[in-house]
Amino acid sequence: MLDVEVLKALGNDRRLAILGWLRDPVAHFPAQRDGDLVEDGVCSVYIAEKLGVSAPTASEHLRLLTATGLLRAKRIKQWTFYRRDEQRIAAVQRMLGGGW
Template identity: 65%
Template sequence: IGNMSSKETSLAAFRALASDRRLAILDWLRDPKAHFRPQVDGDLVKDGVCGLLIAEKLGVSQPTASEHLKILQQAGLLQGKRIRQWTFYRRDEAAIAKLKQALRAL
């Protein structure tokens, strides 16, 4: 994640995972077709899930969901993709695998 050290990256990821809502988002995005209704723009798997659908499923306002998504993205656990005026999110499986590896090493 940019010029962050691996320790800083791990700390950011641990902070991101310290929320039940953010854990739920990561879980849902593991199998987006099972957890989200079809969306107008973007493929649920290839492009990711629209932040609006994530807010809807969480039962929170869009700004609240956006904050959770921003934290996950800054921790490197999600990738965002702009399509028109919306941002679509999907898991960064490579970063999640690296984090799991770091956890096992502890």
């Protein structure tokens, strides 16, 4: 069953952009010193920069996407890296009857 928080997460253009960029992180983000873009995810600093928002604003978007299971977070040193949870996204897509 779909949770209202998932619908809230998907109802924001910036969060949808994050999900789209993370589908192919190599095409959308520069190489990182720590963490592999595909295996570990993208550093929140790069996501905030690409969104053109402050780190706290990006963190709130990322927190909601992580809380709904659409993203997975991984700590490496003092940084948090994010990548899509493809199984969860596929389940939500099936429930919504669409693809994104």
